[in-house]
Amino acid sequence: MTVTTSYQGPIAVVSIDNPPVNALSKQLRQDLLDAVVRMDADPAVEAVVLSCEGRTFIAGADVKEFGKPPEAPHLPDVVTAIEHAEKPWVGAVHGNVLGGGLEIALGCTYRIAAPKTNFGLPEVKLGIIPGAGGTVRLPRLIGVEAAVDLATSGAVIGTEKAKAVGLIDAVVEGDLREGAVAFAQSIIGLPKPQPISLRAAPQKDGDFWSQAESSVRSKAKREVAPLRALASVRNATEVDFEAAMTFERSTFLDLRASDQAAALRHVFFAERAAPRPPELQGVPAAEILSAAVVGGGTMGAGIVAALRDAGLPVVLIERDAEAAERGLSNVRAIFDGAVKRGRLTAELAADRLAGVQTSTDYGALTDVDLVIEAVFEDLAVKQAVFAKLSGACRADAVLATNTSYLDPNQIGAGVKVPARFLGLHFFSPANVMKLLEIVPTATTSVEAVATGFALARLLGKIPVWAGICDGFIGNRILKVTRAQTERLLLSGATPSAIDAAMRQFGMPMGPFEAQDLGGLDIAAFQRRAARDRGEAVFAPIADKLCELGRFGQKTSGGWYDYAPGDRTPRPSDVVTKIIAGKAGDHLAGEWDNESLAEAIIFPMISEGAAILDEKVALRAADIDIVEIHGYGFPRWRGGLMHYGESVGLSKVVERLRQLSSKGLSAAPSQGLVRAAASDSFDG
Numbered sequence: 001m002t003v004t005t006s007y008q009g010p011i012a013v014v015s016i017d018n019p020p021v022n023a024l025s026k027q028l029r030q031d032l033l034d035a036v037v038r039m040d041a042d043p044a045v046e047a048v049v050l051s052c053e054g055r056t057f058i059a060g061a062d063v064k065e066f067g068k069p070p071e072a073p074h075l076p077d078v079v080t081a082i083e084h085a086e087k088p089w090v091g092a093v094h095g096n097v098l099g100g101g102l103e104i105a106l107g108c109t110y111r112i113a114a115p116k117t118n119f120g121l122p123e124v125k126l127g128i129i130p131g132a133g134g135t136v137r138l139p140r141l142i143g144v145e146a147a148v149d150l151a152t153s154g155a156v157i158g159t160e161k162a163k164a165v166g167l168i169d170a171v172v173e174g175d176l177r178e179g180a181v182a183f184a185q186s187i188i189g190l191p192k193p194q195p196i197s198l199r200a201a202p203q204k205d206g207d208f209w210s211q212a213e214s215s216v217r218s219k220a221k222r223e224v225a226p227l228r229a230l231a232s233v234r235n236a237t238e239v240d241f242e243a244a245m246t247f248e249r250s251t252f253l254d255l256r257a258s259d260q261a262a263a264l265r266h267v268f269f270a271e272r273a274a275p276r277p278p279e280l281q282g283v284p285a286a287e288i289l290s291a292a293v294v295g296g297g298t299m300g301a302g303i304v305a306a307l308r309d310a311g312l313p314v315v316l317i318e319r320d321a322e323a324a325e326r327g328l329s330n331v332r333a334i335f336d337g338a339v340k341r342g343r344l345t346a347e348l349a350a351d352r353l354a355g356v357q358t359s360t361d362y363g364a365l366t367d368v369d370l371v372i373e374a375v376f377e378d379l380a381v382k383q384a385v386f387a388k389l390s391g392a393c394r395a396d397a398v399l400a401t402n403t404s405y406l407d408p409n410q411i412g413a414g415v416k417v418p419a420r421f422l423g424l425h426f427f428s429p430a431n432v433m434k435l436l437e438i439v440p441t442a443t444t445s446v447e448a449v450a451t452g453f454a455l456a457r458l459l460g461k462i463p464v465w466a467g468i469c470d471g472f473i474g475n476r477i478l479k480v481t482r483a484q485t486e487r488l489l490l491s492g493a494t495p496s497a498i499d500a501a502m503r504q505f506g507m508p509m510g511p512f513e514a515q516d517l518g519g520l521d522i523a524a525f526q527r528r529a530a531r532d533r534g535e536a537v538f539a540p541i542a543d544k545l546c547e548l549g550r551f552g553q554k555t556s557g558g559w560y561d562y563a564p565g566d567r568t569p570r571p572s573d574v575v576t577k578i579i580a581g582k583a584g585d586h587l588a589g590e591w592d593n594e595s596l597a598e599a600i601i602f603p604m605i606s607e608g609a610a611i612l613d614e615k616v617a618l619r620a621a622d623i624d625i626v627e628i629h630g631y632g633f634p635r636w637r638g639g640l641m642h643y644g645e646s647v648g649l650s651k652v653v654e655r656l657r658q659l660s661s662k663g664l665s666a667a668p669s670q671g672l673v674r675a676a677a678s679d680s681f682d683g
């Protein structure tokens with residue numbers, strides 16, 4: 001049973017207990033329907049309070065059921081039953097009142113909320129629209145503008161805003177259930193107000209709808225659900241209630257079966273699985289109450305800001321006073337930027353900065369719980385830092401390197417307590433990007449790994465377990481992307497055609513635009529280091545551009561030309577000539593958006609499969625998370641590996657074989673060929 005009932009005089013309290021988030025499973029829908037029938041049949045009951053056990057009200061439909069055919073009782077019928085019950089129902093809501101949870105609340109006669117409750121219709125984030133009257137009842141209750149905002153963005157509003165727009169009737173500061181019972185007592189004997197479904201829908205003119213459409217379209221890009229949610233709200237203002245419900249339900253069922261919904265559901269569960277690898281189940285993490293960062297460059301300053309945002313006091317170590325001052329001003333610039341963008345008040349920014357202590361003396365680290373090294377990418381320099389840290393820090397302090405491509409086994413080779421050393425690979429800007437690759441060495445203890453994962457939670461980041469190889473998960477795949485795009489340039493594609501194809505695929509930026517924005521010098525430095533280590537790196541055109549000092553936007557030229565003060569990429573004759581010179585006779589290929597996207601993405605999938613095969617990633621879904629949160633891979637495609645599975649792994653293999661036979665890509669990896677036999681990365 002997911003529902004129990006208790007009584008306080010003439011008030012029945014129907015209480016839901018379906019952990020972890022009281023999702024509307026088939027069982028809960030049935031139990032709620034039964035409760036409505038029981039309450040109506042009980043002459044002693046004058047009013048009903050509906051409340052939830054645990055940390056939240058109903059957080060929505062049970063997403064786990066979405067992969068299967070819908071089963072009765074259906075949610076719209078449950079909401080209608082509550083709405084048309086003979087007795088008034090008072091929804092006592094707290095925590096998250098989302099999706100189907102909000103729809104249930106809209107079926108109630110009154111809504112009473114605890115402070116700090118979140119309300120929203122996040123369905124669009126799962127590639128669907130509300131399916132139990134959300135887009136039909138909400139505009140009738142809170143007006144069209146507010147309903148459009150909630151239904152098309154998936155954003156949440158808090159208790160205050162909910163009260164202001166008329167979504168809730170009262171706020172209870174003390175005990176919610178007691179407050180709701182008192183409220184229910186106060187309405188006994190009053191006529192039951194008209195249900196929302198019987199209210200007239202507010203009207204809007206054509207101008208309103210066309211503006212709303214262009215605004216939703218520009219934000220949604222290629223996600224289909226937001227526009228369908230808008231259409232459903234609009235329809236709800238133009239036809240009667242029953243017809244609007246039918247339209248909403250059929251849109252919901254249509255989208256529920258769509259590829260985008262399957263992809264977004266996959267990401268929903270992948271994001272919740274990545275931070276909790278089974279390998280760490282039951283492993284305790286060390287408590288991190290203070291931290292230090294060595295190196296105050298772009299990356300180090302971003303890490304300091306992230307640690308301060310999470311409330312940790314931070315020591316920033318630099319090699320001399322001047323560098324320490326520069327590091328601190330890098331951190332200050334980050335907080336100033338946040339104030340300018342309205343994300344932080346000036347007082348909070350000052351407080352964050354005040355929590356950073358700079359020092360040139362490793363003696364300042366005797367009592368910190370965690371140190372993250374973010375100095376120059378040079379093995380000897382990093383090893384020297386860890387030698388000093390080993391001498392200065394407590395034996396139980398966790399020491400981490402933020403290297404992006406050096407081998408953490410070598411960096412930490414000389415540390416005093418190897419079990420407490422690991423890689424923590426942040427993505428730039430480190431205070432913004434959600435991804436954190438957690439990279440254990442051969443000697444890292446599981447407790448230290450668990451501490452890395454706990455740190456990620458503290459910083460609001462999504463951690464992914466990554467093994468050691470050149471570039472870990474993300475940058476190893478990026479290396480393949482870069483080499484592949486250069487290969488395509490030598491076979492007839494242009495930088496602008498490749499960028500356009502990747503944007504069309506759903507990336508926020510093309511690979512060449514992105515390099516011009518970030519600067520070509522960092523990758524050039526990494527290529528030099530890799531070649532020094534004896535590795536082959538294919539980048540004939542990027543090498544030439546760097547030789548010419550074309551490092552991107554900052555030098556007014558890279559893969560494109562830029563007019564001074566203008567970030568618009570313009571195709572460059574210099575680059576065209578370089579490509580023609582290197583390509584020789586090969587400039588004959590014919591490409592369109594689709595074939596270019598395949599020729600870039602499929603080798604990435606193949607590399608992902610090799611990464612899985614080598615156990616550098618624990619699960620294919622972790623690679624999806626890395627690509628989405630580190631590199632902007634479209635969420636609605638489900639991430640790199642999910643996308644591969646949705647295309648069909650055999651098709652990916654076949655296409656790669658065709659490309660490689662013409663010298664246009666590497667052959668498919670063994671891991672990919674093996675996975676293609678079952679058409680799945682999960683065996």
Ligand code: 3H9
Nearest residue numbers: 020023059060061062063075096099100122130131132272
């Ligand atoms: C909908 O309602 C459609 C209707 O309009 C129409 C129907 C006809 N289902 O996120 P957490 C699990 S669509 C199943 O780590 P938090 C989650 O997997 C739905 N399971 O906690 C995890 O499990 P595990 C609209 C769910 O405190 C555990 O709960 N609603 C669901 O950080 C804890 O989750 C949404 O989209 C679910 N709906 O955040 C809301 N939700 O421990 C989705 C969670 O085994 N949920 N789980 O890994 C959320 O946004 C967050 O979970 C929430 C709590 C904010 C509620």
